[in-house]
Amino acid sequence: MTDQSRIRNFSIIAHIDHGKSTLADRLLERTGAITEREMREQMLDTMDLERERGITIKAQTVRLKYKADDGQEYVLNLIDTPGHVDFSYEVRRSLAACEGALLLVDAAQGVQAQTLANSYLAIEAGLEIVPALNKIDLPAADPERAAAEIVGVLGGDPADVSRISAKTGAGVEELFEQIVDKVPPPGGDPNAPLRALVFDSYYDAYRGVVCYVRVVDGELRDGDLIRFMATREEHPASEVGVLTPRSVEVAKLGPGEVGYLITGVKEIDQIKVGDTVTTAAGGASEALMGYEEPKPMVFSGLFPTDGDDFERLREALEKLRLNDASLVYEPETSKALGFGFRAGFLGLLHMEIIRERLEREYDLDLVATAPSVAYQLVRTDGSESTIRSPQDLPDPSEIQSISEPYVRAMIITPSEYIGTIMELVTNRRGEVGNMHYLTPDRVELTYHLPLAEVVFDFFDNLKSRTRGYASLDYETDGYRESDLVKVDILLNGMPVDAFSAIVHRSASQEYGRTMVERLRKLIPRQMFDVPIQAAVGSRIISRETVKAKRKDVIAKCYGGDVSRKRKLLEKQKEGKRRMKMVGSVEVPQEAFVAALQVDD
Amino acid sequence: MAILPPAHPDTAELAAGWRSAYVHIPFCARVCPYCDFAVVGGADDRMGEYIDALLAEIAMEPAWHPLDAVFVGGGTPSRIPLEHMARIVDALAGHFGLADDAEVTLEANPEDWTEQHSDGLASLGFTRVSFGVQSFDPVVLASLGRLHSPQQAAEALGVAVSSRFGSVSVDLIYGHPDETDDSWLETLDATVAFGPDHVSTYSLTVEPGTELWRQVRSGAPAPDSDVQADRWEQAAASLGAAGYTRYEVSNHAQVGHGCRYNLSVWGQGEYLAFGLGAHSYRDGVRSRRVRRLDTYIERVRSGIGPIQSSDVIGGWDAELERLMLGLRRSAGVRGGEGGTALLDSADGVRLIDAGVLEVEGDRLVAAKPLLTDEIIRAVLDLEEPAG
Numbered sequence: 009m010t011d012q013s014r015i016r017n018f019s020i021i022a023h024i025d026h027g028k029s030t031l032a033d034r035l036l037e038r039t040g041a042i043t044e045r046e047m048r049e050q051m052l053d054t055m056d057l058e059r060e061r062g063i064t065i066k067a068q069t070v071r072l073k074y075k076a077d078d079g080q081e082y083v084l085n086l087i088d089t090p091g092h093v094d095f096s097y098e099v100r101r102s103l104a105a106c107e108g109a110l111l112l113v114d115a116a117q118g119v120q121a122q123t124l125a126n127s128y129l130a131i132e133a134g135l136e137i138v139p140a141l142n143k144i145d146l147p148a149a150d151p152e153r154a155a156a157e158i159v160g161v162l163g164g165d166p167a168d169v170s171r172i173s174a175k176t177g178a179g180v181e182e183l184f185e186q187i188v189d190k191v192p193p194p195g196g197d198p199n200a201p202l203r204a205l206v207f208d209s210y211y212d213a214y215r216g217v218v219c220y221v222r223v224v225d226g227e228l229r230d231g232d233l234i235r236f237m238a239t240r241e242e243h244p245a246s247e248v249g250v251l252t253p254r255s256v257e258v259a260k261l262g263p264g265e266v267g268y269l270i271t272g273v274k275e276i277d278q279i280k281v282g283d284t285v286t287t288a289a290g291g292a293s294e295a296l297m298g299y300e301e302p303k304p305m306v307f308s309g310l311f312p313t314d315g316d317d318f319e320r321l322r323e324a325l326e327k328l329r330l331n332d333a334s335l336v337y338e339p340e341t342s343k344a345l346g347f348g349f350r351a352g353f354l355g356l357l358h359m360e361i362i363r364e365r366l367e368r369e370y371d372l373d374l375v376a377t378a379p380s381v382a383y384q385l386v387r388t389d390g391s392e393s394t395i396r397s398p399q400d401l402p403d404p405s406e407i408q409s410i411s412e413p414y415v416r417a418m419i420i421t422p423s424e425y426i427g428t429i430m431e432l433v434t435n436r437r438g439e440v441g442n443m444h445y446l447t448p449d450r451v452e453l454t455y456h457l458p459l460a461e462v463v464f465d466f467f468d469n470l471k472s473r474t475r476g477y478a479s480l481d482y483e484t485d486g487y488r489e490s491d492l493v494k495v496d497i498l499l500n501g502m503p504v505d506a507f508s509a510i511v512h513r514s515a516s517q518e519y520g521r522t523m524v525e526r527l528r529k530l531i532p533r534q535m536f537d538v539p540i541q542a543a544v545g546s547r548i549i550s551r552e553t554v555k556a557k558r559k560d561v562i563a564k565c566y567g568g569d570v571s572r573k574r575k576l577l578e579k580q581k582e583g584k585r586r587m588k589m590v591g592s593v594e595v596p597q598e599a600f601v602a603a604l605q606v607d608d
Numbered sequence: 609m610a611i612l613p614p615a616h617p618d619t620a621e622l623a624a625g626w627r628s629a630y631v632h633i634p635f636c637a638r639v640c641p642y643c644d645f646a647v648v649g650g651a652d653d654r655m656g657e658y659i660d661a662l663l664a665e666i667a668m669e670p671a672w673h674p675l676d677a678v679f680v681g682g683g684t685p686s687r688i689p690l691e692h693m694a695r696i697v698d699a700l701a702g703h704f705g706l707a708d709d710a711e712v713t714l715e716a717n718p719e720d721w722t723e724q725h726s727d728g729l730a731s732l733g734f735t736r737v738s739f740g741v742q743s744f745d746p747v748v749l750a751s752l753g754r755l756h757s758p759q760q761a762a763e764a765l766g767v768a769v770s771s772r773f774g775s776v777s778v779d780l781i782y783g784h785p786d787e788t789d790d791s792w793l794e795t796l797d798a799t800v801a802f803g804p805d806h807v808s809t810y811s812l813t814v815e816p817g818t819e820l821w822r823q824v825r826s827g828a829p830a831p832d833s834d835v836q837a838d839r840w841e842q843a844a845a846s847l848g849a850a851g852y853t854r855y856e857v858s859n860h861a862q863v864g865h866g867c868r869y870n871l872s873v874w875g876q877g878e879y880l881a882f883g884l885g886a887h888s889y890r891d892g893v894r895s896r897r898v899r900r901l902d903t904y905i906e907r908v909r910s911g912i913g914p915i916q917s918s919d920v921i922g923g924w925d926a927e928l929e930r931l932m933l934g935l936r937r938s939a940g941v942r943g944g945e946g947g948t949a950l951l952d953s954a955d956g957v958r959l960i961d962a963g964v965l966e967v968e969g970d971r972l973v974a975a976k977p978l979l980t981d982e983i984i985r986a987v988l989d990l991e992e993p994a995g
Binding site: 558574 | 630645833979
């Protein structure tokens with residue numbers, strides 16, 4: 009057990025590519041936590057996708073021994089946090105395990121919306137913020153401006169902002185010293201009943217669920233019977249240890265210490281991140297904080313392109329869920345796309361990551377329906393329900409009201425783009441909130457927007473309007489009643505469930521026309537005219553027709569041709585078999601994929 | 609044989625019992641850009657050895673029934689000198705025998721046709737000539753790579769219709785991008801004016817590997833299938849008004865002038881075949897002959913024979929083929945086991961609902977002939993009923 013006064017628990021808050029992983033690597037090297045030989049670049053990001061996208065999805069944690077200038081040895085627990093708001097619940101849990109946060113900002117790019125959002129969370133959690141500018145070695149670096157921005161957000165003196173280069177090592181030693189000096193040591197009573205916060209967990213095929221814990225009071229001892237206070241589950245602590253970053257077993261963890269706990273629990277759902285661990289005998293009566301079930305915000309239907317892959321998709325989702333309790337899914341049947349799943353995600357990035365992992369790691373070819381959100385529905389009979397799929401929305405006559413989730417969006421942008429962003433936000437039914445100048449030419453804008461609008465290519469639009477300079481972050485902001493309608497797309501009079509969407513009434517015409525025009529180009533001519541209609545309830549709002557094909561016959565079929573013509577027709581038949589039938593209309597799989605593409 | 613309208617169901621069924629033979633002549637002055645048959649351009653000097661091989665192949669074939677129909681196709685059979693043609697006809701007549709009223713057809717190019725040639729062929733026993741006229745529009749003829757002029761076609765037809773041939777037929781090709789509605793109508797009118805007994809109208813098709821295919825692939829306009837549908841309808845109207853009956857997707861005839869050889873093929877009758885790239889169908893086996901001239905000659909000479917591959921067409925497979933071929937006829941096809949399976953299938957229901965397929969008594973008929981392949985694809989997909 010370590011003396012509390014020699015412990016510093018902190019996390020690093022940084023935007024994608026601002027150098028968090030490189031700095032963490034410097035720290036690992038400096039403390040000798042891993043040898044040169046073991047040094048992989050960016051040790052802490054382990055998943056391929058994390059490395060590729062330069063983001064952290066699962067929190068990592070590492071305990072380091074650091075010999076400071078005062079001659080004392082300190083234990084630094086670096087608790088890595090996911091950098092994206094999709095995972096803000098995870099960010100909160102990780103921050104709750106810390107006393108300080110290192111705010112790392114690229115000296116060339118300045119403060120970004122996500123960094124800002126996470127900084128606010130850290131301030132809310134009462135953490136000591138240690139600001140630092142990275143990449144000062146870059147020619148484009150503008151430390152003065154970036155420091156001014158940080159001060160604009162946090163207050164204080166620009167002179168107190170460290171300037172470093174994680175890459176060259178410049179200023180890094182001084183920064184480590186600042187962590188020891190500024191981040192307060194953890195409090196906590198070693199003699200009080202055990203209270204430890206579960207701030208993350210992952211599934212290990214051999215050891216079951218491994219919990220990351222931060223002890224607040226008392227001692228977590230190997231072998232003790234422990235209780236999870238929220239779930240009231242009791243299990244023996246079969247292994248307690250620290251991560252150096254390799255797992256090292258210890259006999260116990262005391263106040264302020266960070267480590268892992270294994271209880272033999274095999275299912276990730278059984279342990280709730282945010283729960284408090286205490287002892288079964290003589291345990292604490294009050295938990296540290298309430299835990300929340302992860303709340304999926306964005307929903308999408310996932311269907312295998314090849315219907316035979318349904319079982320493989322199920323297995324892949326099961327495997328992903330072992331490590332990601334926030335991924336929820338249930339079987340969904342689409343007349344058009346066959347058997348698949350309706351999956352719920354924390355946000356857009358989470359959705360993209362899951363889809364990419366399914367396709368890459370599990371080699372699945374998927375059709376994903378347009379992302380939607382969860383609506384709250386009140387029927388005319390007064391009953392209330394949550395709608396996650398347009399298919400579940402009843403006839404307009406049965407609806408009394410529908411509410412949709414809103415978000416508070418933070419956008420940081422060079423001030424020259426304010427006009428175009430306002431226009432975008434207004435088009436997306438947004439309401440202007442605050443405008444806060446970080447520096448004379450950089451602004452933080454706050455808006456209230458329906459989540460459904462953000463989910464639908466908002467970020468891409470923002471990026472293109474601001475030539476990539478604006479950054480966006482958002483957090484949930486309750487529900488509001490809206491004038492929403494379901495637009496159905498009918499092929500030859502049959503609704504195609506995969507194309508239905510819940511949209512604001514003012515956007516229904518546009519959605520209907522776009523889909524109908526797209527489909528007219530994608531659906532091959534059939535033996536008869538195929539009307540393609542967009543409808544709200546029974547009202548047709550847009551219509552196109554795929555004219556019947558007129559000629560589909562081989563000109564010549566004589567003695568010399570029979571075998572060849574037959575082979576040709578059989579080959580054409582093969583192509584037809586890959587079509588999906590919507591009523592009596594043959595629709596190629598590619599048409600579904602192309603029609604659901606959000607681009608252009 | 610009774611004189612029946614060519615589209616009459618009895619004609620169609622009767623044809624199933626006819627026996628015929630196809631003889632392939634691959635030689636052409638020049639290969640047309642749309643042609644994907646087994647042909648050779650500018651190799652007339654090989655005719656002698658080719659015909660020797662052809663006769664050798666005929667001699668190798670086991671004896672059969674007297675032939676009801678013989679079809680000498682190509683290529684350009686009219687390029688073969690009369691004395692060579694006499695050897696071919698003699699060989700077939702001698703080896704198999706010809707039925708008393710046998711139909712003996714020769715394909716001909718207008719530019720080869722003279723009165724003397726015409727008389728000579730009639731004397732050899734040819735009863736039918738089929739001209740590759742293709743169009744009466746000089747622009748279209750040039751685009752199709754044809755060597756004759758509209759005048760030459762007119763002269764050849766004039767000679768043929770007043771000769772001793774029992775049937776004169778004209779082949780037309782429609783739907784080349786250079787053709788217009790008017791030029792097609794004029795071609796039909798000019799054709800009708802000569803009063804041939806039989807007219808075949810083919811939509812121009814871009815066959816893979818042809819010169820036309822290469823042109824289209826590098827950006828030349830492709831035939832438009834909607835335009836071709838218009839032209840097909842125009843042909844049916846013009847020829848119908850002139851007393852012709854359409855008895856197959858692309859074939860029109862006056863009463864008594866349906867092509868027996870082709871009717872036999874669509875009725876799943878058996879046929880022998882001789883020559884380069886030719887297909888025979890005898891005793892339930894369909895055989896394909898090699899397509900290269902040198903290989904053909906060499907294999908016949910060496911006694912190996914020219915067959916490249918054979919398929920046994922039996923059982924359910926034969927039943928599906930019976931429907932596939934028969935549905936191209938205006939008379940349609942007896943439903944039978946395959947027809948029942950089709951009508952029971954989801955595809956069958958769609959075809960009936962769409963008005964593409966119709967049931968007429970015990971027969972299935974393609975009610976929209978231009979969509980016949982929709983039906984045939986459904987037929988070829990049918991599973992054999994259990995038990």
